[in-house]
Amino acid sequence: MAGVGLGIGALLGVLLLHDSLFSSRGPVEVPYPAGEVERVRLVGAVDVYVDGEPRPGASIFGAIGLLVLATASLVTFVALRFAGARRHLRLFWLIAAAGLAVAGADELLAIHETIGHNLRFLADVPGVKRPDDLLLLLYLPGALAFAWWFREVLREHRLTLGCMVAAIVCFALSAAGDLASSRAEEWFELLAGLFIATGLLALMHRHLKTNLQIRVGVVGPSVRPAPLAGERAREPALDR
DSSP states (O other): OHHHHHHHHHHHHHHHHSSOSEEEEEEEOOSSSOSOEEEEEETTTEEEEEEOOOOTTHHHHHHHHHHHHHHHHHHHHHHHHHHTOOHHHHHHHHHHHHHHHHHHHHHHHTHHHHHHHTOGGGGGSTTOSSTHHHHHHTHHHHHHHHHHHTHHHHHTOHHHHHHHHHHHHHHHHHHHHHHTTOTHHHHHHHHHHHHHHHHHHHHHHHHHHHHSOOOOOOOOTTOOOOOOHHHHHHHHHHHO
């Protein structure tokens, strides 16, 4: 409790010393192709650069789709856990949910673009025009590692395996198009998302259908329930 009290006191102190936790210093120019970049001062002491790219449009719908798919993957993990499915299968859906949630948050909040604006030296790497391009490439090794680790799970369904291979190819083309500042990278990114969604939904249906089967015993026609004692006593009376 003492630690909580100290934390609240420190927060109140910051609020009293500063009008706000952060304040916008207006747009700034960057030496590479980018949208609007804003300089924001945190607690009146530290300046960070935040991507000001407008989000309404296809990007916001893509982010919502990724977050919905992440939620469905998490629900699948919980359902398979209660059903007693094997651990490797449950881990597949848990990691998939985490990865999709990170991708959705990045798409919604422009996280890797904002990090890139604060690591401008990455733009000096040969062949790189914007610093966030290198950060975007970090997704590809993670996707390949996930596909290799859970290759047995993906092989269970041909449609899912084909969709994942196509998604990785489209994502690689999207990253290459981003490095080349090509408009085609948005289309490849969209195709990658559609392939991932199709493959995961097909696999989700298969796993839930297989592991959540309800087995009910069926009583054969030759088995009849025993009559009650009262019914036996009344039968002779009916014959009379």
